[in-house]
Amino acid sequence: MATDLLARVALALLVEPGSRALWAAVSADGAPATLDRLLGGDVAEPSLRATVLARLAAGDPRRQAEVAVRKTERMGARIIVPGDEEWPAGVAALETLDLDVGGRINQDTRPPLCLWVRGERPVGPAFQRSVAVVGARAATSYGVHVTSEISYGLAEREWTVVSGGAYGIDAAAHRAALAAGGVTVAVLACGVDRPYPSGNAALFEQIAEQGLLISEWPPGADPLRHRFLIRNRVIAAATRGTVVVEAAARSGAAQTMGRVLALNRVAMVVPGPVTSAMSVGCHEILRGDPQARLVTGIAHVLDEVGRVGEYLADPARGPERPWDNLDEDSALVLEAMPAQRAITPDEVAARAGLPVRTVLRRLALLETAGLIVRRDGGLALAPRKARR
Amino acid sequence: MATDLLARVALALLVEPGSRALWAAVSADGAPATLDRLLGGDVAEPSLRATVLARLAAGDPRRQAEVAVRKTERMGARIIVPGDEEWPAGVAALETLDLDVGGRINQDTRPPLCLWVRGERPVGPAFQRSVAVVGARAATSYGVHVTSEISYGLAEREWTVVSGGAYGIDAAAHRAALAAGGVTVAVLACGVDRPYPSGNAALFEQIAEQGLLISEWPPGADPLRHRFLIRNRVIAAATRGTVVVEAAARSGAAQTMGRVLALNRVAMVVPGPVTSAMSVGCHEILRGDPQARLVTGIAHVLDEVGRVGEYLADPARGPERPWDNLDEDSALVLEAMPAQRAITPDEVAARAGLPVRTVLRRLALLETAGLIVRRDGGLALAPRKARR
Numbered sequence: 209m210a211t212d213l214l215a216r217v218a219l220a221l222l223v224e225p226g227s228r229a230l231w232a233a234v235s236a237d238g239a240p241a242t243l244d245r246l247l248g249g250d251v252a253e254p255s256l257r258a259t260v261l262a263r264l265a266a267g268d269p270r271r272q273a274e275v276a277v278r279k280t281e282r283m284g285a286r287i288i289v290p291g292d293e294e295w296p297a298g299v300a301a302l303e304t305l306d307l308d309v310g311g312r313i314n315q316d317t318r319p320p321l322c323l324w325v326r327g328e329r330p331v332g333p334a335f336q337r338s339v340a341v342v343g344a345r346a347a348t349s350y351g352v353h354v355t356s357e358i359s360y361g362l363a364e365r366e367w368t369v370v371s372g373g374a375y376g377i378d379a380a381a382h383r384a385a386l387a388a389g390g391v392t393v394a395v396l397a398c399g400v401d402r403p404y405p406s407g408n409a410a411l412f413e414q415i416a417e418q419g420l421l422i423s424e425w426p427p428g429a430d431p432l433r434h435r436f437l438i439r440n441r442v443i444a445a446a447t448r449g450t451v452v453v454e455a456a457a458r459s460g461a462a463q464t465m466g467r468v469l470a471l472n473r474v475a476m477v478v479p480g481p482v483t484s485a486m487s488v489g490c491h492e493i494l495r496g497d498p499q500a501r502l503v504t505g506i507a508h509v510l511d512e513v514g515r516v517g518e519y520l521a522d523p524a525r526g527p528e529r530p531w532d533n534l535d536e537d538s539a540l541v542l543e544a545m546p547a548q549r550a551i552t553p554d555e556v557a558a559r560a561g562l563p564v565r566t567v568l569r570r571l572a573l574l575e576t577a578g579l580i581v582r583r584d585g586g587l588a589l590a591p592r593k594a595r596r
Numbered sequence: 597m598a599t600d601l602l603a604r605v606a607l608a609l610l611v612e613p614g615s616r617a618l619w620a621a622v623s624a625d626g627a628p629a630t631l632d633r634l635l636g637g638d639v640a641e642p643s644l645r646a647t648v649l650a651r652l653a654a655g656d657p658r659r660q661a662e663v664a665v666r667k668t669e670r671m672g673a674r675i676i677v678p679g680d681e682e683w684p685a686g687v688a689a690l691e692t693l694d695l696d697v698g699g700r701i702n703q704d705t706r707p708p709l710c711l712w713v714r715g716e717r718p719v720g721p722a723f724q725r726s727v728a729v730v731g732a733r734a735a736t737s738y739g740v741h742v743t744s745e746i747s748y749g750l751a752e753r754e755w756t757v758v759s760g761g762a763y764g765i766d767a768a769a770h771r772a773a774l775a776a777g778g779v780t781v782a783v784l785a786c787g788v789d790r791p792y793p794s795g796n797a798a799l800f801e802q803i804a805e806q807g808l809l810i811s812e813w814p815p816g817a818d819p820l821r822h823r824f825l826i827r828n829r830v831i832a833a834a835t836r837g838t839v840v841v842e843a844a845a846r847s848g849a850a851q852t853m854g855r856v857l858a859l860n861r862v863a864m865v866v867p868g869p870v871t872s873a874m875s876v877g878c879h880e881i882l883r884g885d886p887q888a889r890l891v892t893g894i895a896h897v898l899d900e901v902g903r904v905g906e907y908l909a910d911p912a913r914g915p916e917r918p919w920d921n922l923d924e925d926s927a928l929v930l931e932a933m934p935a936q937r938a939i940t941p942d943e944v945a946a947r948a949g950l951p952v953r954t955v956l957r958r959l960a961l962l963e964t965a966g967l968i969v970r971r972d973g974g975l976a977l978a979p980r981k982a983r984r
Contacts, residue, residue, distance in 0.1 A: 350871070353871065354870055478870060479868070479875075479879065479882075479890070480867070480868075480870070481738060482742055482868070482892035482893060488892070494867075495889070495890050495896070497953075498886060502867070502879055502882045502883050504876070504879050552972075552973035565885075568886070585940035585972070585974035586973040
């Protein structure tokens, strides 16, 4: 059994995913050396030490890791780690995600150490063109209808649908993608062998057949409350963008969207009747976050993720200027940017010969694509090395 | 009969309201001299000359003006002109409104020369705290419901509701304001004696009793198609902000909102089900115009117009700094602005010790209130004379 994989599994059993401290240690010394240190009691970070000590009481992590690996094999699942060919590229964005939560840095935003997977197809390609469609468990028929339309449309056009495993919007998103004969991925907050909620058990089996079930937690892990929030960062990072269809007031949706935007992914929100409690959270996001985009259906969703996508896709076609795959207006805007200094949108509009409104939209897109940065109160070309 | 008033009425009979050329002439030489020149054939501007010649064929404008004034008096209405104590202050913003329509300047944006009024209360004070609530004729029950909630709430809190005279949202806005015992103003695109549409005749009578019927056109004038667009500028300029409740795709709503924003008024849009054709126009505005604010009910509307309003209201309380009536965050933002140079929102946030998101919202508000201007790719204090 590969030492690195086994060490990562043992670490995943010892420490909840996302830990900054653990990620830093593994990045510096590798998983096996980090595991040795933790098991030897050599843990500087107090919160990490407490966690490790508590888990050690439950038995030898190396032994438990071997059991978990065998259990995974027996159920026909697999474990993937960074460096594997099918590792989803997007989660690397979590390496530098620093989220400010009430004045302190969120400690649970780092990439997974490994992922449990059920389903035949390779994970990385499945996420290559993917959109998350998420929302309330207590969805209304309106929410389910809109979710189905968007999700079916994505699947039909060979975009992968990604969601959690909850009732309501999540389940509707998977069902529509499956109905379209498309690929759908459920990212769970518990083991891939645990149908939670159990009412979705048959759905999970279908997803495992036709798409993928993925989790950062080992088989048998419970869907603990805090795990849903930790899980959400993987959905945000691994996809091109996230659509929130319905969300109650003060639900986690605003937080999810904050994360999506912090990761430079496209944050999309479906409005609804102002008389519906299940659209209050959506309207809160649209009022509070000027970067969130209102979308009313599949056409808007494709519009938002498609253009960023067209640029990012297919990097293997040989030497190109970064704007070769951009739409015409975006290309004009990029061409109008001076080599060095920052300029205002008005100046860009004048140089490009485009209406200011068009320029503002394209600049937002180009910023999302990492081609443009804000600097000196204006906008400038991103440094060459920063352009993806 | 006052010469100025009679000349203005005659000019209103000769030329459609809003004419830039006519406004320039009246501003330079006064209404009586301008009328003399037009009647003497001394018209430089070709479009104005054509219009005047066509109308002259219908008879002597001075004589027709006298008839119109007598007719107005007989029906218990009145004519008001700029300089009258009750002239609504907001329409003066039209003096400098230059709207670009497809590469040329809209020629019909200047203030009315005079207004016909039915209703007891003085016009100016009625508009002092006013919000326009407008939308589709073919409103749905959802739109009527939301309109009623907003309109009733405004009237209850002694805000005047302003709208057109159409079926659907306009009528619902008036009805709810009347039901709340509040003040409502219908700004018509025909004579104040012409109930158009006739199905709203009883409603117009009630509005004339409890609120105001207003028009730029003399008694008997027909509700011609182009007059609705011309009329809309008065609604936008005279009010603090405009709420669009429902609008079909590619309706005039986006144009209306562009005008509202160009006048530095608050543009508010109610979202709706994405499955409703009557919300498509609303979502178009919210997607296309980053300055338009999504509102879901009376609380949001008051929030948007209230703060601007608190600052603008009651200028008679003696010497104050402009920010004395601002909320605390806005005051912090204003205090953080350097006396001369322009700075970025990030710098403002650092100086004010506020989150960037808060700063961005407050800057938008302060810009609307005329206290902050965009300059050199950043933001700066408005020149003292420009601050209202």
